[in-house]
């Protein structure tokens with residue numbers, strides 16, 4: 001019989017997943033670094049709390065999409081190590097989800113930073 005898993009075991013496995021994804025996925029490291037820069041910039045330009053909340057939400061969306069992409073890549077490599085049309089579809093769609101989330105994140109970032117950055121540099125009065 002499988003030993004009973006505690007909340008602590010489940011949390012440790014999930015945390016191991018975060019660390020393993022960060023270790024193996026360069027794109028995830030890039031997105032995490034970009035997220036830290038964006039949060040620091042939001043604090044520096046004194047963005048209102050609601051805008052910071054929106055930024056945190058889109059950051060969570062991109063990082064979550066990136067980690068699901070990692071999980072799908074691993075599962076596909078395990079199930080279909082040879083070339084397969086469906087393996088290609090699964091990996092391309094997972095990568096596409098990251099692309100869509102990242103593109104919207106950039107767009108939202110421009111909308112939220114345009115005014116405070118413009119005021120700081122004098123092109124918005």
Ligand SMILES: Nc1ncnc2c1ncn2[C@@H]1O[C@H](COP(=O)(O)OP(=O)(O)OP(=O)(O)O)[C@@H](O)[C@H]1O
Nearest residue numbers: 027069073080081082083084085087088091092095
């Ligand atoms: N088993 C497969 N069958 C068909 N096509 C595949 C297969 N494995 C990979 N591909 C194709 O190669 C592309 C890159 O796959 P790979 O596993 O190398 O991802 P990756 O370079 O690690 O991606 P990412 O940059 O998102 O981490 C996939 O998007 C897919 O088009």
